[in-house]
Amino acid sequence: MVARAVAAPFVIGLDVGGTKILSGLVDGDGHIVAQHEIHSPGDSEEDVLAALDAAVEELLDDRVAAIGFGIPSNLERNTGRVLHATNLPLENIDLAARSQERYGLPVGVENDASVAALAEWKRGAGRGSNNLVMFTLGTGVGGGIVIDGKLFRGWAELGHVVVQEGGPPCACGGRGHLEVLASGHAGDRAARDLYGPDADAHLLIDKGHSGDVRAVEALARIGESLGAAIGSLVNIFDPDLTVVGGGFGAAAGELVLGPARGAARNEAIAPADETLRVVPAELGAEAGLVGAGLVGFEALVEA
Amino acid sequence: MVARAVAAPFVIGLDVGGTKILSGLVDGDGHIVAQHEIHSPGDSEEDVLAALDAAVEELLDDRVAAIGFGIPSNLERNTGRVLHATNLPLENIDLAARSQERYGLPVGVENDASVAALAEWKRGAGRGSNNLVMFTLGTGVGGGIVIDGKLFRGWAELGHVVVQEGGPPCACGGRGHLEVLASGHAGDRAARDLYGPDADAHLLIDKGHSGDVRAVEALARIGESLGAAIGSLVNIFDPDLTVVGGGFGAAAGELVLGPARGAARNEAIAPADETLRVVPAELGAEAGLVGAGLVGFEALVEA
Numbered sequence: 001m002v003a004r005a006v007a008a009p010f011v012i013g014l015d016v017g018g019t020k021i022l023s024g025l026v027d028g029d030g031h032i033v034a035q036h037e038i039h040s041p042g043d044s045e046e047d048v049l050a051a052l053d054a055a056v057e058e059l060l061d062d063r064v065a066a067i068g069f070g071i072p073s074n075l076e077r078n079t080g081r082v083l084h085a086t087n088l089p090l091e092n093i094d095l096a097a098r099s100q101e102r103y104g105l106p107v108g109v110e111n112d113a114s115v116a117a118l119a120e121w122k123r124g125a126g127r128g129s130n131n132l133v134m135f136t137l138g139t140g141v142g143g144g145i146v147i148d149g150k151l152f153r154g155w156a157e158l159g160h161v162v163v164q165e166g167g168p169p170c171a172c173g174g175r176g177h178l179e180v181l182a183s184g185h186a187g188d189r190a191a192r193d194l195y196g197p198d199a200d201a202h203l204l205i206d207k208g209h210s211g212d213v214r215a216v217e218a219l220a221r222i223g224e225s226l227g228a229a230i231g232s233l234v235n236i237f238d239p240d241l242t243v244v245g246g247g248f249g250a251a252a253g254e255l256v257l258g259p260a261r262g263a264a265r266n267e268a269i270a271p272a273d274e275t276l277r278v279v280p281a282e283l284g285a286e287a288g289l290v291g292a293g294l295v296g297f298e299a300l301v302e303a
Numbered sequence: 304m305v306a307r308a309v310a311a312p313f314v315i316g317l318d319v320g321g322t323k324i325l326s327g328l329v330d331g332d333g334h335i336v337a338q339h340e341i342h343s344p345g346d347s348e349e350d351v352l353a354a355l356d357a358a359v360e361e362l363l364d365d366r367v368a369a370i371g372f373g374i375p376s377n378l379e380r381n382t383g384r385v386l387h388a389t390n391l392p393l394e395n396i397d398l399a400a401r402s403q404e405r406y407g408l409p410v411g412v413e414n415d416a417s418v419a420a421l422a423e424w425k426r427g428a429g430r431g432s433n434n435l436v437m438f439t440l441g442t443g444v445g446g447g448i449v450i451d452g453k454l455f456r457g458w459a460e461l462g463h464v465v466v467q468e469g470g471p472p473c474a475c476g477g478r479g480h481l482e483v484l485a486s487g488h489a490g491d492r493a494a495r496d497l498y499g500p501d502a503d504a505h506l507l508i509d510k511g512h513s514g515d516v517r518a519v520e521a522l523a524r525i526g527e528s529l530g531a532a533i534g535s536l537v538n539i540f541d542p543d544l545t546v547v548g549g550g551f552g553a554a555a556g557e558l559v560l561g562p563a564r565g566a567a568r569n570e571a572i573a574p575a576d577e578t579l580r581v582v583p584a585e586l587g588a589e590a591g592l593v594g595a596g597l598v599g600f601e602a603l604v605e606a
Contacts, residue, residue, distance in 0.1 A: 074541075074572070077434070077541055083573075083574070084573070131380070131457070143539075145539075147450075147455070147457070152450070154434070154450070154539065154540045154541045155538060155539060155540070155541040155572075156539055157538040157539065157572055158538075158539065160534075160535075160538040160570070160571075160572050161535040161538060161539065162466060162531040162532070162534055162535045162570050163465060163468050164467065164468050165466050165467050165479075165527070165528060165531045172572045172573075173569065173576065174534065174569060174570040174571075174572075175569070175570070176468075176531075177570070224468070225468060228465040228468045228479075229465070231463075231465055231477065232463070232464040232465045232535070235458060235460040235461075235463040235464060236446075236448075236457065236458060236459055236460065236461065236464065236539075237457045237458070238377075238380055238457045238458040266476065266477055266478070267463070267465055267477040267478070267480070268463075268477075269377065269458075269460055269463050269475045269477075270386075270387070270475070271386070273476065
């Protein structure tokens, strides 16, 4: 059994969210070979940690060589300590140390958008690239960056890049951040402006796909702001490609991506103004679990 | 002599600009032990290459283990090919390969603002840090980034980060880029608006230091735009500190840095909204030469 574990180890990946915890047995290529789901992880830190333990132990056997977490939080650089999770009662906790001690395995912890970027690089839209920037447009906006074939372990909080200095207020206290301009909430606001107080981003996107001009224009404005941020990131990272995912991003598709691509080309310096690529994510909701598994493999390599 | 060269090698660093080429013999700590200057490197590629050769050969002896160039150009990732230099007739040329062949030594080539960041990290305001972002405010705006104690080798064109979507046009074709809002040229424009067609950034800064309210306000606006960009970069890189250098940046000092610091804190997410540091560069005009030398040492280590 030991020889087999060394020859083909698996890791347990955990995609941790406010409403559910997905856990999966992931192989070295980022494929999920078994999966488990826990709903409503709870309202206290104690409950959430118990749910995380249950999610791990459901899949734990002697083939498991490491554990990886994708968490909706920014992390303290170097220590990997979870600073403050979104929609989850986890604050200032060293999840990696706790799990290492409990299971005696290498443990990796990363931001959920960063693990999605790692997943898209390994198995999704970024296969074969060395440098990748990813934006996840969901309720909020997240980001992840791969540099020279390795996940960048800084914050990569691409939702909090300033696009409009002095613009509309962001929940974080800043102004004109990408998250205010290009999240699902931005879609909700645009929908309410056009179609009344009960409308939301889903309706806006449906209308857009049906060719409603006002919806197409509103989504194009969102895309242009995304494109300005993509241009900034291209001028910093010169990536092989930029990947756009997340629930809102996937649903809006080219209604947002097309205008984003045009705006990004306007802002990118030569030669990226002609060569840059902006493509949709390929892994969908699976990206979080695959990426968490890959972070576990990174921890295994570093151990 | 060989044993001595191995024990304490020097590199030749070249700080290449449109009006002069500085060359220096640099030791492993980034100190300049000999220096040489060539004015007006010429109007053709042939002239410039001849001037570069003369600058190298002036200092070349058997203690020299590598050569490093700081060039006002973005570079092709991986190959290090010079794509298009600013104010110099160098375009699409593999300076590293040419010099390696000519001198039989390891050669490093990097963007001039990136080498300045490397210099500030090693010997200047960023000593002891692991992660640093640097902005150079000169005629244009450049940038450099150190990640985990190593120079980031992507573009790091921080002058072309979008601060005001749809804002004033940048020479690169984009809009609202930091370079339009916070360069010496931005200072010139503000000076002309306030004091007439003959005024320039030098006058604006003199007036500001003398307490002229209009000058102080104009420089504060420049600082606020810089601060918005710093906030974006902090939210991506979570650096230990942000360093601001360049001729315009150094001359304006706290008139720009103070408002930049405040704006950056407004835009940075927690805990960086309280912990971020924005400090002036320490090496001044020497940064380019020191950094070029350090890039030579990086090439030596990688050889």
